[in-house]
Amino acid sequence: MARARNSVSPLLTLVALVVAIAALHLAKEILLPLALAILISFLLTPLANRIERLGLGRVFSVISVVGVTFLVLGVLGYIVTGQLIELGVQLPSHRERLIAKVQQIKPESRVLEGITKTLEDVESAMKQDRPGGDRTDQGQTKATGDEPQPDDAESKDPDKPASPPPSPVDELRAHGVQVGGETSWLGDLERYFRSSTVQKEQDAAASDAGPPPVAPVPVEIVGTPASPLRQVLNWLGPLASPLATAGVAVVLVIFIMLKREDQRNRLLLLFGSTHLHATTEALTDITERVSRYLRMQFLINAGYGLAVGLGMYLIGVPNAVMWGVLSFSLRFLPYIGPWLSAIMPLFISIATSEGWTQPILVVVWFTILELIVNNVAEPLLYGRSTGVSGVGVIVAAVFWTWVWGPIGLVLAMPLTVCVVVMARYIPGLRFLTVLLGDEPAMSDQERVYQRLLAGDVLEARKLLLERLKVSSLAEVYDQVLLPALTFAEGDRHAGLLHEEQEDAIEETARDLVEDLGEAAEAKHREALEADPEEAIAVAAGERATNLRVLCIPLRDEADETSALMLKQLLDAEGIAVEMPAAEALTGELVDWIVSLKIDVAVISVLPPLPTRSSRLLCRRLRERYAELPILVGFWTEEPPEEVGRQLCAGDGEVIGTLAAMVERIQVLATHPRIAEKVG
Template sequence: MEEIPVMDGLMLQSSQVDEMGSERADAGLPAGGHGGDCPPTPWAGPVHPCTSWYSLRAWLPGWASQARQAQQRLGMIREPFKADHPSQPADHTLVSPPVDPLPPRHEAERGRNGLSTSPLVACAIVLALLYLAREVLVPVALAAMLSLLIAPLVRRLRRLGLPATPAVLTAVGSLCAGVAALTVMLAVQLVDMTASLPQYESSIRAKVATVKELTVDRLDSLQGTAGRLFKHLSEPERPAPGRGATSRLKTNPSGERVQVEVYQPPPTSLSVLTHLAASLWEPLATAGIVLIVMMFTLLEHESLRDRLLRLIGGHDLRASTEVLNDVGERLSRYFVSQFAVNFGVGAVVWLGLWTIDLPHAMLWGVLTALMRFVPYIGAMIATVPAVLLGAAVEPGWTLMLMTLATFAVIEVLAAQVVEPLLYGHSTGLSPLSVVIATIFWSALWGPVGLLLATPLTLCLLVAGRYVPSLKFLDILLGDGPSLTRPQRFYQRTLSGDAHDLIAQARTYLKKKSFASYCDNILLPALQLAARDHELGLITPEQSQRMQKVVVDVISALDGSPRRRRQRHEAHTVLDLSSPGVALRRQREAEMGRWQGPLSVPTSSLNLCIGQGSIGDELMTELLTRALRDAGLDARHMSVTDADEVPPEARTESVARVFIQSGESQAATQTLVLQLQQDLPQASLIQVQLPAWVTGQATHSPAPPGVMVVESFRDAVSCALETGPAQRGSKARD
């Protein structure tokens, strides 16, 4: 029986091909094709090649998809025998087509991924658009920001009963009138100051001579022989006559040299006006575009809001409305606060300079208010000309120093006191992000970018806060913590930075208790470390470093004096045991074996018993310190300490016994039964920390007669409610 290779890896028996041909004949189709489509050929085989191919697709559905994919991958199969080539040899095989160097599967992947761009490419495209289209985007951005500033006035006019168009025209007209009045006032002040400058000429000459005497002349006198030698060596060599020298004299036809002098005619009034108009045309055109766009933005405020809601996400109006409200609230608060602060500072500067009798104090006050809208350098721009005028007015230096001191005091108070109170925390931007954003937008859009840097960056911050794909903007630009407090504690322990953790903990403990610090920061951080330790991600060196940092932090928060020898001893014990035992022995070294006197009043002791494991001992020591921080007399004991209790210890002194939820429920029940027999008068409290702290999915039920608490704060509250604190300290939350 003959095998016919139809495709690579697919062989058919000749009998199977004959059967397929007969079945096609029964179906009313010719055996050599499908419906007579195949051309006649002198091929003398059991079945035509087209019959083999179409029979495959018709009668072997399991191979149909594979054949279709192979056909797409390899291209159209060439017919080996044509009717116009009778000399083609008879063969029972299909000629394999040439293999495409790039399979269509890869082409499909390339076409599927061709439209997708990487984030870097998308970022480059956006930056290019921002830079190339700045002539259009700058006026639109200015109009949008000014519309946000005027929108509250328009809404107030609408509430008074004015229609939309008159309200917008009134608000815009008021803005233009204010700007025009301010411009006229500044122009008058500048003209007056320019006219008064000649009377200060003698004072200016004297100040320049004094400065020159103190700087340039002093440096010249300090130059010695070495300086003159260096000057002599640095002089360029004079070119030889006739070589390399270019004469500035021209010769007349007689050969005599004459000197040519270029004469510039005095400018006419028309040329001056033309030059002035050319200089003012671009800013005036930009101002006109901004004014027109701002008016239409205010007129179509509601329509634009609906369009933005639809673009942001019309399917989720709640989230879209929250985004727009957040942007509008932040920008409005920022603009109003900045406007109030800047003009308030300008008014104070005006009064201060008027008090010290500096001429044109109003001019410098208004200039200060306007320049403060330019971040970082605006105040310095306003300070320099006022200080120079103070130096020119009087022969002495008193007025100049008083002017400089006035600006310095006012700016320091505004930057350190007023601005943080009004809008220091209203934007949510970190100081570093504001600086970088200012540099970035200034490089893109020039001075206008310097003015709009903070508002535009604030919009990016809000977008990163609500758009998942832009979350990195919130992390990079926001002033919120990038890591949670437990994550930060864990990271600092990995790096061995105990000093930073101690500083952060002391700041936290100024308002919160040590129990709250353990519940919210320390215990979750230790659980993060435990998870990585179970996964084998922490090396022994890292584990030892982390234990040392934990001991150092908790020891520093105790408040008791520590000697260098005791700290060294604690670290030595830590290397041999666990952090909990090391911390306990630190307290025993200061307070005695039993961490305090044994002769105490009845029902005044709180025993915290650990069950021997490293985790239980650390949790027990932390709970002991939390109870002592609340003013309770707490002692840390282990199950092995019961045999060492001295005879003078009285059982009736114990009021409460705190037990950690150990790994073995049977051991916990045995310990509870033993305690109920030995200390029948004491209250038994079992601390079952939540699963996100301990890592245990569930906790076993507590034995009968045992109270259960789920946090250190609950344990402290339970101890304070069931009995008075011995030292009378009031527990913090």
């Protein structure tokens, strides 16, 4: 049952996430104003609290802060809209100048001319394809008065009516008969014959061809002019949704700020009284992180927008106020905002300026501002991290833009901070903290062990040497390398490592210890060269310390490696150390105490716990040498008392770190009995 329950849990988490994402998308019209209102209340609540502390009341403080804030936003929006309209009217007049500058960049290129000509050809073809054709082209022949004359081919066209046959009067004239004038009876007869013949031919042609074609008449459809109310509705249509969202957000901001304690208590009750402690910590963490982030981002963006507006005014770019306001607004967009705020005024400066000086100054000004903001202002003002990694910010920006559109991009960072902080306190969502959070995915000791498993000695050495730059050699051993070897010992005892991996890890660990020892010695020499007085004091201390220590590896090569680390640290302190092999027998170790004149015996043990062999060795040493100090190094942070009893059964002292072991041996060196013997 437990296994089935564990296998179902990830599936339920996945289903819950899918349902939550679908709900976020479908309920966008409701959740978007609510999210805006909550984040704006985070930003405005500190100011309202300060006004309320002056004794002006909560209602007045909230209404005044919210009213002034949205009034300022409305005025800035009105100014930007007016300047945008002005820019749209003036921009076409700079078309030729912009084309000329593009040609200056690449004068031999005809791409721009080709594009322009192609667009003109397309426009001409569209005009010719319209029904009725082009009226100007239709009337061109009449306007010129040059009517084409038919040629021989056209005169033989069968579709054209034939010439009328000769009349009797024409035949008389053809035979040389003189016919009287137009007023004679023969003239009347001629006209009669001609008119009757032509009329008959026209009637016959009309009966064969049907009714005469009617010339097309152009028709233009003219709509009824819209009423003033309809015109206003058409103008407000695209603005209806943003205005409605803003209006709902304003109302929600007011009510959230007026009843913030009540809303907080209801949210705590929603998670249950049994989780009151965790919920309180989560809400406090979210409030501090989001409030600080929004306040600092507002200050940074406001200063950035002011600097942009002032710079554009001094450089001479038109509509400087608009560029300042847009830069302030666009910097709320992660990553793409600063680029957009710089590209638009740069394009306008190219289009409106005579030369290239102004665009170059714009690029230089934005570069200086970005360097100052990214390297000075943001680290100074943001202080503690928001808890979201760089990759997490990009993923969040894409996700919230997909869910809620452009407004989601603005809200991406604050919302992601809330999600990451809440995921720390909800076990089922802990993976979101791992994926999106800025905490290291693995600790240094885990990274070193993973690199040892992968056979990547170079990266393991690089990590340890980087840590050595900011820590002592004992700290590097205690906090990184010994825990990594403990992981290896645990996997080895569990049968998870094959023989080749065991040999490679043991050999690599010894090489790393030698490299770290040499690096620490070089670091120590550099420090002494920088401070000669310290060098003299260290040399005197080394000459005065003649203690002899026997460092015994208990079981295997892993214990031998840890003993080698301790030997390095003691050698650096001027303490003589003897270290037998791990295969040495207990009897041999007992005899070494006398032959080598040992003052302190140290047993090096790397977890997991070897109870029997360590107790046996401690008892043999204590039976033979009652006054000999016996120290057991069980290399964990804080070994419990029960572990000490299991390791030495009261015959020795258990110590958990190499640094503490070195300090303890130095203290023993000052013991009167040992000091007298050493002296």
